[in-house]
Amino acid sequence: MSFPLLTATAALPAVGAIATAAVPAARRSAAKWLALLVSLATLALAVTVLVRFDPDGDRYQLTESRSWIADFGVRYELGVDGIGVALIALTALLIPFIILAGWHDADPLETKSSRWRPTQGFFALILAVEAMVIISFEATDVFLFYIFFEAMLIPMYFLIGGFGDRAHAGSDEKASAQRSYAAVKFLLYNLVGGLIMLAAVIGLYVVAGNFSLQEIAEARANGTLDMATSTERWLFLGFFFAFAVKAPLWPLHTWLPNAMGEATAPVAVLITAVVDKVGTFAMLRFCLGLFPEASKWATPVIVVLALISIVYGALLAVGQRDIKRLVAYASISHFGFIILGIFAMTSQGQSGATLYMVNHGISTAALMLVAGFLISRRGSRLIADYGGVQKVAPVLAGTFLIGGLATLSLPGLAPFVSEFLVLVGAFARYPVAGIIATFGIVLAALYTLVLYQRTMTGPVKPEVSSMPDLRVRELVVVAPLIALLIGLGVYPKPLTELVNPAVEHTMSDVQQKDPKPDVEAAK
Numbered sequence: 001m002s003f004p005l006l007t008a009t010a011a012l013p014a015v016g017a018i019a020t021a022a023v024p025a026a027r028r029s030a031a032k033w034l035a036l037l038v039s040l041a042t043l044a045l046a047v048t049v050l051v052r053f054d055p056d057g058d059r060y061q062l063t064e065s066r067s068w069i070a071d072f073g074v075r076y077e078l079g080v081d082g083i084g085v086a087l088i089a090l091t092a093l094l095i096p097f098i099i100l101a102g103w104h105d106a107d108p109l110e111t112k113s114s115r116w117r118p119t120q121g122f123f124a125l126i127l128a129v130e131a132m133v134i135i136s137f138e139a140t141d142v143f144l145f146y147i148f149f150e151a152m153l154i155p156m157y158f159l160i161g162g163f164g165d166r167a168h169a170g171s172d173e174k175a176s177a178q179r180s181y182a183a184v185k186f187l188l189y190n191l192v193g194g195l196i197m198l199a200a201v202i203g204l205y206v207v208a209g210n211f212s213l214q215e216i217a218e219a220r221a222n223g224t225l226d227m228a229t230s231t232e233r234w235l236f237l238g239f240f241f242a243f244a245v246k247a248p249l250w251p252l253h254t255w256l257p258n259a260m261g262e263a264t265a266p267v268a269v270l271i272t273a274v275v276d277k278v279g280t281f282a283m284l285r286f287c288l289g290l291f292p293e294a295s296k297w298a299t300p301v302i303v304v305l306a307l308i309s310i311v312y313g314a315l316l317a318v319g320q321r322d323i324k325r326l327v328a329y330a331s332i333s334h335f336g337f338i339i340l341g342i343f344a345m346t347s348q349g350q351s352g353a354t355l356y357m358v359n360h361g362i363s364t365a366a367l368m369l370v371a372g373f374l375i376s377r378r379g380s381r382l383i384a385d386y387g388g389v390q391k392v393a394p395v396l397a398g399t400f401l402i403g404g405l406a407t408l409s410l411p412g413l414a415p416f417v418s419e420f421l422v423l424v425g426a427f428a429r430y431p432v433a434g435i436i437a438t439f440g441i442v443l444a445a446l447y448t449l450v451l452y453q454r455t456m457t458g459p460v461k462p463e464v465s466s467m468p469d470l471r472v473r474e475l476v477v478v479a480p481l482i483a484l485l486i487g488l489g490v491y492p493k494p495l496t497e498l499v500n501p502a503v504e505h506t507m508s509d510v511q512q513k514d515p516k517p518d519v520e521a522a523k
Contacts, residue, residue: 004064005052006078006138009045009088013038013095014131021124028119032103035123039096042130046092053085055501060140060214068144073210077141082502083354084137086495087281090361091137091274095130097477099123101369102266106163122163125155129270136278142211142286146201149242149278150194156275157187159267160259182258189255193245200238204290207231216290217509229293236294240287240302246279249339250309253332260328261381265372268324272331272368273361280338280357284350284506288342292510295343302343307436309336314443318450322381323371326451327364330407333440334360334415340437341422345512347503349425354499355418359406359488363415366481367403370396373474374455377467383451388460393469397456399478404452406485408444414488428515 016038023031053061060079068076080088106122132152139145161183164176201211207227208216219225227235245252256276260268288295313333320326334356341353374389374396375381390397402413409419419441427434470478488495507513 005045005049006062006064006080009042009049009092010131010135010138012042012045012131013127013134016042017124017127017131020127021120023120025118025120028107031120031123032099035127036096036099038127039092039099039130042134043092043096046089046134049080050085050089050498053080053082053498055082055498059502059505063140068141072143073205073212074143075141075210075212076144077212077214078135078138079140079214080138081285081505082499083281083284084502086354086358086498087137087277088134090277090358091130091133094269094273094361094365095126097365097369097481098266098269099126100473101269101372101477102126102264103473105264105266122159125159126266126270128152128155129159129275133274133278137281140213142201142204142213142290144211145282145286146194146197149197149246149282150191152275152278153187153190153194156271157183159270160186160263163264163267164262178258179262182255182262185255186259189245189252190242193242193252196238197242200235203231203235203238207235213285213289232291233294233297236287236291236298239291240283240298243279243282243287244305247276247283247335247339248279248332249305249335250312250332251305253309253313256332257325257328260331260368261322261325265324265368265375268327268372269365269368272328273365276331276335277357277361280335280342280353283339283342284354288506289509295510296345296512299343299345303340303430303433306336306340306343307433309333310340310437310440311336311443314440314447317447318443320447321383323375323383323451323455324368324381326383326447327368327371327407330444330447331360331364333444334364334407337419337422337437337440340426340433341418344422344425344429344433345507345510346425346428346514347500347507348421348428348514350503350506351496351500352418352421352423352425354503355492355495356415356422358495359414359418359485362481362484362488363403363406363413366399366478366485367407369477369481370400370403373470374400378464383454386455386461386464387458388456389464389467390456391460392465392467395470395475396467399470399482400456401452402482402485404448406489408448409441412486412489414485414492416489417492 020031020035059081063079066076068074106119132148136148161179164179248256310333313329317326317329338353338356341349406413406415409415423434
């Protein structure tokens with residue numbers, strides 16, 4: 001038997017979570033270092049998966065398959081394609097930075113609402129989320145995927161509700177109520193989506209007789225699985241609804257600004273840069289893979305919803321007074337681009353969407369974590385409470401600017417490549433949608449530059465006059481993310497070569513080919 005590398009990559013942070021939670025209460029520092037070491041070891045395993053994966057090989061590689069619940073056809077089946085490998089690498093890369101950035105976020109406070117603030121629990125929950133996200137990217141059994149798709153809600157609920165933003169420390173009761181509201185809203189939205197998906201999962205088993213993604217695809221290909229059109233469409237809607245909540249897509253997005261606003265900055269990164277990617281990934285793997293005809297049937301409506309997300313999210317970001325909520329609404333706009341790329345049904349669009357998942361994760365992590373460092377110094381999330389920061393903390397302001405420029409997809413930074421490919425793919429099949437989506441770029445420039453101008457430039461406000469610049473630990477968090485944004489912006493080829501073969505398989509699933517350029521019209 002070969003070494004179960006995929007199982008080990010998901011199991012290590014799970015075991016690490018249990019070990020971190022078991023560290024004695026008096027040894028908070030040991031719990032932090034243990035969590036960091038586990039996350040680094042997980043990153044090493046993820047790099048091994050990346051190295052061993054052959055983009056030109058089989059569609060699903062490093063596969064593992066064991067009988068699990070035989071009476072119901074449930075198997076423990078794992079396998080990765082290029083898209084899954086890229087997102088596993090992103091997850092494993094970001095978790096050590098999230099842990100370092102949140103190094104003091106769970107330290108005990110004197111305020112009454114924060115008496116229950118166990119450091120061990122905070123870092124154990126982060127590792128638990130990592131384990132569940134990784135196995136979600138690996139699962140090729142639909143039921144196995146569903147279990148961890150839903151299970152990750154539990155640690156996220158406690159991270160949002162139990163470990164809030166310290167910018168609220170001055171108003172304990174109100175802050176606690178807001179955190180509870182955000183956590184419950186996050187949980188309820190995602191639970192409703194999950195319950196609808198569960199009905200669709202059961203329906204899929206009734207129709208197909210098993211939960212194996214590969215077996216169902218083979219049965220469709222050889223004609224032994226004949227799914228009625230109406231049945232396929234209902235099942236597609238059940239799956240897509242759950243993924244649209246997780247992504248999130250307008251109008252199912254309203255939980256995200258509350259959750260990101262009330263969570264600590266590292267947990268906010270965990271939500272939007274890691275957990276939410278499971279939703280868009282699942283659209284590619286399960287919606288398009290299991291229900292190709294229904295995916296094409298629903299495409300016009302989904303494209304419209306994606307366009308609304310792009311413009312609506314950007315417009316609300318422009319009007320925000322809260323730094324973290326601004327980043328949250330910007331993320332809603334970016335997820336609109338990702339979903340537009342997926343359902344443009346072109347190879348450029350889907351490649352761009354996959355790159356966008358990775359690049360958005362890096363850029364949002366850079367911007368939000370620097371914003372978290374800024375907020376922790378001033379004790380306020382309000383944009384109006386800042387001014388002139390670049391004069392007293394130039395390194396902090398500079399990294400904040402690069403993170404912001406990446407958010408608006410400046411050429412030379414990683415998100416530009418992915419956004420450009422999404423727009424090319426959208427223009428090829430839906431020119432009007434491509435035109436509307438470009439307004440999102442203009443609005444992104446507006447909210448990003450206005451945010452930087454109001455917080456970093458102008459006269460130095462007395463409250464920020466003694467603000468310290470980034471410390472060594474904070475530089476260790478931010479510098480690699482900035483380097484990745486520049487590196488992947490200048491040379492994205494390794495990432496495109498990794499995901500393009502998987503995109504070709506997805507295009508084959510939905511039996512779509514790229515539209516031929518209209519040369520005569522161009523003349």
